Amino acid sequence: MRLVIIGSGFAGMYAALSAARLRDIQGVSPEALEIALVAPEPTLVVRPRLYEPKPETLTAPLLDVLNAIDVDYVQGSAETIDSKTRTVQIVAAKGARKTLPYDRLIVATGSRLFRPNIPGLAEHGFSVDQLDDAIALDRHLHALAHQRQSAARDTVVVAGGGFTGIEVATEMPSRLRAILGKDAKPRVIIVERNSAVAPDMGASPRPVIEESLRNLGVETRVGVGVASLDKSGVTLSSGEHIASATVIWAAGMRAAPLTAQIPAERDNFGRLLVDRDLRVLSVPGVFATGDAARAACDGIGNYALMSCQHALRMGAFAGNNAAAELLGIPTKPYHQEAYATCLDLGEAGAIFTLGWERTLKLVGAEAKKTKQQINTVWIYPPPAERAAALAAADPEHVGEL
Ligand SMILES: Cc1cc2nc3c(=O)[nH]c(=O)nc-3n(C[C@H](O)[C@H](O)[C@H](O)COP(=O)(O)OP(=O)(O)OC[C@H]3O[C@@H](n4cnc5c(N)ncnc54)[C@H](O)[C@@H]3O)c2cc1C
Incomplete structure (x- = not known):
């Protein structure tokens, strides 16, 4: 068999x-x-x-x-x-x-x-979806350091203000500073089609997310979509054009x-x-x-x-x-x-919620510790030792909170 x-x-x-x-x-x-x-x-x-x-x-x-x-x-x-x-x-x-x-x-x-058929997205859009995508974005960010400083060089637009979009956007200010150095003026903008960021997270965690974005200097454009991308940047459905060398698609x-x-x-x-x-x-x-x-x-x-x-x-x-x-x-x-969410907010920490209604349980540095534990320990493979590996796989206990 x-x-x-x-x-x-x-x-x-x-x-x-x-x-x-x-x-x-x-x-x-x-x-x-x-x-x-x-x-x-x-x-x-x-x-x-x-x-x-x-x-x-x-x-x-x-x-x-x-x-x-x-x-x-x-x-x-x-x-x-x-x-x-x-x-x-x-x-x-x-x-x-x-x-x-x-x-x-x-x-x-x-x-x-899911990459919709938006003009220029296939040629000019980045993502953090698969390993190759994330590596391509990282190489691109490092290559920016060899370009002359400009608003477009230092601006990252993240299309999609859901879970992934927020995690990418809040990580970007420190990543850009580390790569581009002191002269850079990093600007990060989230574009979200819904009327608020984190549309699926519900009312309880949203104020903390919005405050963290403000503290990190991450701008938002809500109620608008991405209309097209080209070499110079991105044009929104509102007609606004944002000069940007880096547009990251994080929706769907x-x-x-x-x-x-x-x-x-x-x-x-x-x-x-x-x-x-x-x-x-x-x-x-x-x-x-x-x-x-x-x-x-x-x-x-x-x-x-x-x-x-x-x-x-x-x-x-x-x-x-x-x-x-x-x-x-x-x-x-x-x-x-049981259902929990743990959303990374870059240098602003993280939030941890419990239940399908997403009740806020931890914020800031405390939630960040949980996020790091999840991301570096809990979701990794068990040890390559037979008894321990098999013991880790009891379905009734896998992913228990
Ligand atoms: C940036 C980012 C942040 C995220 N953050 C979170 C988070 O904070 N919390 C959370 O719970 N989830 C998060 N997710 C979602 C999470 O990563 C996915 O839900 C999870 O990876 C799904 O696991 P999976 O095993 O079903 O699929 P995957 O992890 O996608 O694995 C599928 C595997 O199948 C292989 N495969 C596909 N097609 C074939 C084929 N034809 N033949 C052979 N192999 C094939 C692929 O190579 C891959 O190895 C995030 C995802 C992204 C991209």
Whole structure:
């Protein structure tokens, strides 16, 4: 029997750990139940940190931990899924193709930034979505230091005032000062289509966010969108033109393209609709998890968000349940009642909220300590030691607050 997991993000990593844990508990050998993880690189890209400096350091190795738990790493990108013949076509680094049959498949391919068809965005826009994007932005910022000082050189426009946009924007003043030096006059502007920044954060944390932006000198333009980009900067829907060498797109996510190959229902973000066990509805043998799936996280109408917090735990339940089906034992319905947000605000600290209504619990330096703990410890892979790694993957405890 073979379980194939596609994607080595937070969800894929925990799917592998949790499936291996159940196999181990049931005393089943790795030969009797093969677990294979397909990904372009055997690394975890720590996406929630990609707004930070030195993005090339923001990955964690996975090969040793996969070896320790007897999960086979298959190098490559899954190109096609045939859910009728239960096979995945994989393209490896040098173009070599192989076909991997599966008995159960877990789609853990995550998400991508959605870039709308705005004139100039593809050519002139930056992002912090994937590792390569963050590295390209970082190189660009360093290259600015070799240009003569000008308003455009020193101005960064962040399109999107949601979670990611705010984290990028509040990090920028100190990043620009560090790169451009004393003569620079860094200016950071958030453009948000809604009538206020942080539209999804609700009323409780917004005043703290707005005050932090003011203290950092981050300007906002609300109720306007980006109309176009060109070499000179960005033009807003209001007609305002902002001279800027750096426009960062930080608005909107979509499930990764591979999900489109599964003949099943999807939501507006392209996420596959799944049942409480994270099985894709009406496609036998296929599970989806993390940002690739739309899953209920409780019985009162809350759904998992495209977030690391949900991806970790959804991954653990998907891995457990796909393995449980193959081993003929009961599955465990996914549930995640607790919900927290921790928003980095650069030199202004952070905020930490609890509950779906986002009640403010910590602000400033205290919240920043929690953010650093999350970003440098909690979301990293467990140690590459078999017993510790398997113990870390009990779905009932993964991502517990
Ligand atoms: C700048 C930024 C800040 C964020 N901040 C936060 C935060 O503070 N808190 C929070 O909870 N979330 C945050 N997020 C969101 C979080 O990063 C995602 O929700 C999370 O990464 C989802 O995990 P995942 O495993 O589902 O997908 P991903 O992390 O996207 O991983 C998917 C994996 O699948 C692989 N893959 C894709 N297609 C294929 C294919 N065809 N074949 C093989 N492999 C494939 C990819 O290479 C990748 O390794 C942030 C995201 C960004 C970009």
